[in-house]
Amino acid sequence: EKFYSVRMRASKERAHEQGGKHISGGEQIAAYENVRESIIALLDKALTHTRGKPDFLQIQFDLIDEPIRKLEPLPLATNKVETVEEGRLMARNLLEKSGVPRACIEKAFLQITEFFGHRGAILFDIQSNQRVDHPNEKSVRVSRMDWPTDNFAQWADHHAVPRSKRIKEALVLATKVNRNRTTVAELCWSDDPEYITGYVASKKLGYQRITKLKEVGDEHGCRIFFIDGKRDLSSYIEYLEKQPIFIEW
Numbered sequence: 001e002k003f004y005s006v007r008m009r010a011s012k013e014r015a016h017e018q019g020g021k022h023i024s025g026g027e028q029i030a031a032y033e034n035v036r037e038s039i040i041a042l043l044d045k046a047l048t049h050t051r052g053k054p055d056f057l058q059i060q061f062d063l064i065d066e067p068i069r070k071l072e073p074l075p076l077a078t079n080k081v082e083t084v085e086e087g088r089l090m091a092r093n094l095l096e097k098s099g100v101p102r103a104c105i106e107k108a109f110l111q112i113t114e115f116f117g118h119r120g121a122i123l124f125d126i127q128s129n130q131r132v133d134h135p136n137e138k139s140v141r142v143s144r145m146d147w148p149t150d151n152f153a154q155w156a157d158h159h160a161v162p163r164s165k166r167i168k169e170a171l172v173l174a175t176k177v178n179r180n181r182t183t184v185a186e187l188c189w190s191d192d193p194e195y196i197t198g199y200v201a202s203k204k205l206g207y208q209r210i211t212k213l214k215e216v217g218d219e220h221g222c223r224i225f226f227i228d229g230k231r232d233l234s235s236y237i238e239y240l241e242k243q244p245i246f247i248e249w
């Protein structure tokens with residue numbers, strides 16, 4: 001059976017922020033007869049986002065030629081915290097337990113405000129202790145991944161996790177990123193001002209949700225991949241952007 005990668009990106013190009021303001025993005029993989037449904041779902045997502053009305057919207061699809069690799073979802077845990085300080089301290093500790101050196105974590109957190117408002121992910125190398133994606137070029141966008149609806153629903157019910165699209169999409173991305181051996185860990189929280197739960201993910205600890213990583217109303221999100229840069233960066237980026245993945249529980 002042939003599958004298509006369907007992707008959406010919406011932004012406010014006339015925003016003050018440099019390069020426009022990212023509103024929403026989405027990834028699906030669909031068989032031809034479901035492409036229409038995917039496009040409508042992504043369109044609805046773009047038009048109803050809490051970050052505002054986009055003035056630019058793009059939805060595209062293309063045939064996937066390569067075989068789709070299957071990956072098991074990372075195990076999930078939820079850590080409850082009361083304050084942002086407590087949440088970020090927990091994030092630092094989970095990153096350290098995942099294998100990111102302390103100095104690297106501190107450096108990334110010092111620079112974190114520069115990473116805000118970024119469309120894609122920041123790649124932070126634990127060997128050289130610095131950012132290794134190209135700040136002035138198009139940022140890395142993890143693409144070509146999905147989790148078939150029925151299989152996700154079964155997983156969610158079994159784990160008593162709400163059947164939330166947001167959790168599904170975040171876990172799909174975290175699984176694709178963290179099952180690759182170049183990734184040591186990921187830190188993420190949303191740029192949606194109403195959504196304050198974020199996570200640290202790694203092969204070692206799985207998908208560790210943290211219930212408060214920023215204040216309500218804050219529009220700054222972040223997504224950092226801590227990577228072991230001894231390996232080939234261009235083939236890693238190729239994997240993130242091009243390798244088709246289905247999550248299967």
Ligand code: PML
Nearest residue numbers: 167170190191197198209
């Ligand atoms: C996002 O919505 O941009 C990222 C959400 C990450 C956390 C999802 C969750 O596990 O609740």
